[in-house]
Amino acid sequence: MSTTNPARPAEQPQTVPVRPTRSPMSRFVVPRPLRPGQGSTLLRHLFWVAVAAAVVYFVSYGIDPFRNYQLATVAAYLCVTAGLTMLTGLNGQLSLGHGALMACGAYTVALAQNEFSDRDLFGPWRLPISLALGVLVAALAGALIGVCAARLRGPYLAGVTLAVALVVPAFTTRFADLFNADQGLSVYVDSPPAGLGPYFPPERWQAWIAIGAAMVSLLVVANLVNSRFGRSFKAVRDDEVAAKLVGIHVARTQVLAFVVSAACAGLGGGVLAVISQSVSPSVFGLTLSLNLLLAIVLGGLGSLFGAAWGALLLVLLPYLTTEVTRGFDLSPRLANKLEGNLPLAIFGLTLIVVMLVAPGGIQEAFRALGRTVRRRWRRT
Template sequence: MTILVGSSPLRRALLTALAAALVLVASYALDPFRDFQLATVAAYLCATAGLTVLTGLNGQLSLGHGALMASGAYTVALAQDALAGAAVAPVWILVLTLLGALTVGVAVGAVVGLAAARLRGPHLAGLTLGVAVVVPSLATTFGATLGGEQGLPVSAAAPPSALGPTVPYERWQVWLAWAVTLPLLLLLTNLVNSRFGRDLRAVRDHEVAARLSGIDVARTRVVTFTVSAGCAAVGGALMAILTQVASPGSYPLTLSVFLLMAVVIGGLDSLAGAVWGALLLVALPDLARSVTALLPFPPAQAQRWEGNLPTAAFGLMLITVLALAPSGVAGLQRRAVRAVVERRYQRRVRTR
C-alpha cells in the first residue's frame, strides 16, 4: 500500500488488481482455517483503513469504531430477516444487505460527525466512547428485535452456482471479503491522494491555517467521520457474514480499543498501517493459542492465558512502537525500502 501513495489512479488500479491476484492464489494455497483468517483480515481491514483516515490523516480520535462495526452487522441480520420471504436471488440479498450496512454506517457517521465537528481531543474521545458503550447495550434493551445477548443469526452466503459445485466455502469467503475490501481500499487511496485528502491533512496539522486558506474545517471533519464510519460498518457486515451471527459479544468496548491500538502499531500516517493493524488483530489471538498450547498449564489456567495474552502483547507492542518507532510498522517498512533503494543507487554510482 505504501507504493500507492503519490502514484497515478491508473497505477493504483493496476496494483489493486495485482493484490486481487495474490489473494486469489493465496486462497488456493492455504488450508480452510487459514482461508477463514484471510477473510477475517479483510473484514478488519475495512475498519482499520477507515480509522486510519479519521485518526491518522485527519486527527480525530475515535474510541467507537467497534460500535460502528456492530451497526453494520445488525443491519445485515435485520435486512436478511426482512428479505427472507422475498423472491430475491441470494447473491442480490448479499449485495442489498451490504449496501444497507454501508448506508446505515454513513448515516450514523454523519450524525456523530456533526456532533464531533465541535469537539477536540478528550471531549471527542469521550463522545465516541459513549457510542461504543451505548450501541452494544441496545441489543439487550431491545432484545425482542435485536436478539438480546444471543444476537441475531446471519445466513451464510453460499457460493454462486456459476463458480461450480466444488468451491470450498472458506475459499468463497476469502473471495467475497476481498472483493468488497479491495475496491474500498482503492476508493480510500484515491480519496487521500485527492484535493480532499490534502484538506483533511491540513486540518489535522493546523486548523487555523487550514481555515485561513479557505478550507471548510467543519465540513471536512464531518465528511471524514462519515467515510470512516461507512468503512467500519462494511467491515462489521463482512464479519457478521463470516461468523454467521451479529451479537453484542462480538463488538465489545475492547474491540474499539484494539482497533485504535492496531492502527497506531501499524502506522497512523498511511493506509499501509491499516493493513498491518488488521493482520495483527487476526494473528495475535492465533499466536496466543499456539503459545498457550506449548505451555504445561491446566485447562482453566491455559484458557486465562489464551484470553489475556493478546491484550498483553498489544500493550507491549504499543509501548515499544511509541518509544522506538512512532511511525509504526509501516514507517519501519518505508525506512527499510528507502535504505535498500539508496544502497543500490550508491552501488550504481560507484560502478560508474
C-alpha cells in the same frame, strides 16, 4: 484664423513572430514511457488493486479452508483500519467507537439477510444489497456522531466516541425482540454460486467476498486521500486556523472524514457478520475499538500500508497467543483467563516495543530500512 492639426498617434512597432528553434538532436529523443496508470490517480489505484486482487485470488487456491477464513477476517478488518487511518492519521480525529460502527453494519446485514430468507427472496443480488444497507446505516450513524463531535477536540472527542462504544450493548439489550439481546443473531448466508462447482469451499468464497470489499474500501480511501479532500484533511489536522484562512470549512471536512470512515467500518462489520454467520454485542465491544486504534498505530498512522499491517496483527496476535497457551499444561480456568486477556496484553507489549524501536510504526520502519539499503547500494 489658423488651425492646428492634432498630433498623430505614434505608430506601434509591428512584432514579427519568431518560430522556436528545435535542437538538431530533438528528433532523436525518445519520450519516457508512462508507468501503468501514471497519468491518472484513479487508473493507477485501479491497476494496483487489480494486481492485489489477482495475487490474493491465486493464494486462496493454495491454502486450506482455515487459512482462507483467516484471510477473510484480515480483509474485513482492513476495511475498518483503512477508514480509521484516514480519520485519525490524516484528519486528526481520535475515535474509540469504531467497534460500535462495525456493529451497525453487522446487525443491518444480519437483519436484511434474515428478512430476505423469511420472504423467500433468493438471488445473487441479496448480499450486495445487504452490505450496501450496512454501509448506509453506518454512514448515517457516523454523520450523526461527526456533527456532534465537530465542535470537540482531544479528550472530549474521545469521550464522545467512547460513550458510543458503550451504548451498543445496552441498545441491543433494550430492544431484545429485534436484536435478541446478548445471544445475538444468526446470519443466513447463501452457498457459493453453482457455477464454481458442487464442492467449492465456502471459506474460499467468503474470502473472495471479503477481499472484494477490502479492495473497494482501499480504492475509495486512496482516491479520496489523493484528492483535494485529502489535502483539506491534512490541512485541518495540522492547523485549523490556517485551514480556515485559506477557505476550508473545518467542520464540514471533519464530518466528511467521519462519514467515510464510518462507512468503511460498516462494510467491515457486515463482511465480518457474513464470515462468522452470527452477530452478538460481545464481539463489538470496547475491546475491539481499542484494538483497532492500537492496530493502526502499530502499523503506521496515516498510511494505508500501515492499515494493512494493523489488520494482519489483529488476526495473527490472538491466534499466536492461543497457540502458545495450548502448548502449556494449564488448568481450564487459567486457560480461559489467558485466552481472554493475554492477546490484549501482547498487543500492548508489542505497541511499547514498536514505539521504542520505530515510533512511526511498522510501515515507517520498512521505509527507513529501504532508504538505508538504497543509500548503501548507491555507494557501492
